[in-house]
Amino acid sequence: MIATERLTHDFDGCPSLAAIDLRLEAGQKVVLLGSNGCGKSTLLKLLAGVLQPVSGRVLYEGRCVHEGLRERAFRRRFRREVGLLFQQADAMLFNATVLEEIAFGPRQHGLADADERARAWAARVGLSNVLDRAPWTLSAGQRQLVGLASLLVLDPRLLLLDEPTAALDPRSSGWLVDFLQDLPQTLVVATHNLSLASELGRRCLVLGEDHTLIHDGDALAVGRDREVLLRANLVHRHRHRHRHEDGDADAGDPGKGPHEHSHFHTHDWE
Amino acid sequence: MNRDRALLLGYLVAVVAASLVHDAWLLATGLVLVLASAGGRAGPLAWRVLRATGPYLAAVAAGWLGLAMLAGPGGSEGAAGPALARLALRVLLLAALAFRVLPAVSLARALSFSRTLRYVLVLAMSQLLAFRRLFGDFRLALTARTPRRVGPRTAVRHGAATAAWFLRRAEHDAGTLTQALEARGFFLDRD
Structure with missing residues (x-):
């Protein structure tokens, strides 16, 4: 469906992505892991054709995206079939009401039932009661959902989601994970939250701090691969205290009672 | 034409007129009329206008x-008094027009x-609110970082750092907004 060939990008000479080769098949659920600044957002923006690569290319159904986007017919098809949820969803919201925001895409593409589609998707993501409100008056989590509904309303084939759980509370994050898994679309979900990785996709791409693709494989296996996690800066170690209630450290019982040591952790962090 | 559009149009016409008029008496009359139109709120309006423009006008007057x-008694700057008065008026x-009219207009x-x-x-x-x-x-x-009121040097340094940060942020946001508009098909029919 979509593939990259030696895809490379930099910002003013600072590398942000180095020679990425990958191929995504229709229907795959892929999680894109990496620490802050490793190039996850850049990769999604390149796949969505809103950033130009320095070298290499993105192919959509065999056609070079950045060449194709110069043609109106390809542009219309690509923009309908590929949706990108920005990490900062506010950047996507520019209409006066939530209803208009969600209906914007269908209107741009000349669909007759724009409002009906918008209402239906608003209901599915739990926004029916805020349809007449301005998007910027909503909470960060709700704005994220408005952005998501604005993409889904076009029934895209490929969804690129950049940290979709970042602004959500734990309950909403859990709901979103289930919701995404039930979608028929091909999904690429970027996150640095290791604990969510295996929930968001079965295939996992890991970007290293050198901006290269250091792993492409099973999401569950990545969580157990210490070497990959260390290279990607996805685990850390620190000192912390344990308490074993069945012993007494004061009595010189080694390993019992309160004691301190350090080992690797995969905490959620935001 | 709805009330908000009429008010906005009236405001824009008044701004253009205020920019074209060069007679200090006419400008002063306009200012008095705007303040008078506020009725009982004329005093607070005048105070707000003074607070908003005072530092700017003081800086310009000090420069003049x-x-x-520096120019001494024979310099041409001495003749700039009327121009300075016109500028201030x-x-x-x-400022009075903006504070008087714009709060009453729903721009949407x-x-x-x-x-x-x-x-x-x-x-x-949305950018403004953020x-x-x-x-x-x-x-x-x-x-939070200062136990007492900050001095002018710290205030200026903080102001400069804040302005620089907002400038960088605005530039970055403008780029991201354009990418988001592009991704959502805002420019579908451009050639």
């Missing part, structure tokens, strides 16, 4: 006085005739 002193009138209703203008308005409003929130955080952060 400095130049006049014009600034006061424009006034610009409802154009979808494009509404997009621009919403983008500007920046206002952040600006509040910057001020609170300074307060």
Whole structure:
């Protein structure tokens, strides 16, 4: 469906992505892991054709995206079939009401039932009661959902989601994970939250701090691969205290009672 | 034409007129009329206008006085007095017009005739609100880090750092907004 060939990008000479080769098949659920600044957002923006690569290319159904986007017919098809949820969803919201925001895409593409589609998707993501409100008056989590509904309303084939759980509370994050898994679309979900990785996709791409693709494989296996996690800066170690209630450290019982040591952790962090 | 659009149009006409008039008496009359139109709120309106424009007008007047002193008695800056008075009156009138009219205008209703203008308005409003929130955080952060009222040097340094940060942020946001508009098909039919 979509593939990259030696895809490379930099910002003013600072590398942000180095020679990425990958191929995504229709229907795959892929999680894109990496620490802050490793190039996850850049990769999604390149796949969505809103950033130009320095070298290499993105192919959509065999056609070079950045060449194709110069043609109106390809542009219309690509923009309908590929949706990108920005990490900062506010950047996507520019209409006066939530209803208009969600209906914007269908209107741009000349669909007759724009409002009906918008209402239906608003209901599915739990926004029916805020349809007449301005998007910027909503909470960060709700704005994220408005952005998501604005993409889904076009029934895209490929969804690129950049940290979709970042602004959500734990309950909403859990709901979103289930919701995404039930979608028929091909999904690429970027996150640095290791604990969510295996929930968001079965295939996992890991970007290293050198901006290269250091792993492409099973999401569950990545969580157990210490070497990959260390290279990607996805685990850390620190000192912390344990308490074993069945012993007494004061009595010189080694390993019992309160004691301190350090080992690797995969905490959620935001 | 709805009330908001009429008010906005009237405001724009008044701004153009205030920019074209060069008679100090006419500018002063305009200022008095705007203040009088506020009725019982004329006093607070005048105070707000003075607070908003005072530092700017004081800086301009100080610059003019400095130049006049440097030039000595024969310098041409001495003749700039009437021009300075016109400038001050014009600034006061424009500020009074803005504070008097704009709070009463719903820009969304006034610009409802154009979808494009509404997009621009919403983008500007969302950025403005986000920046206002952040600006509040910057001020609170300074307060939290300083046990007493900050001196002018710290205030200037903080102001400069804040301005630079907002400039970089605005530039970055403008880039991201353009990418988001592109990704959502805003420019579908461009060639």
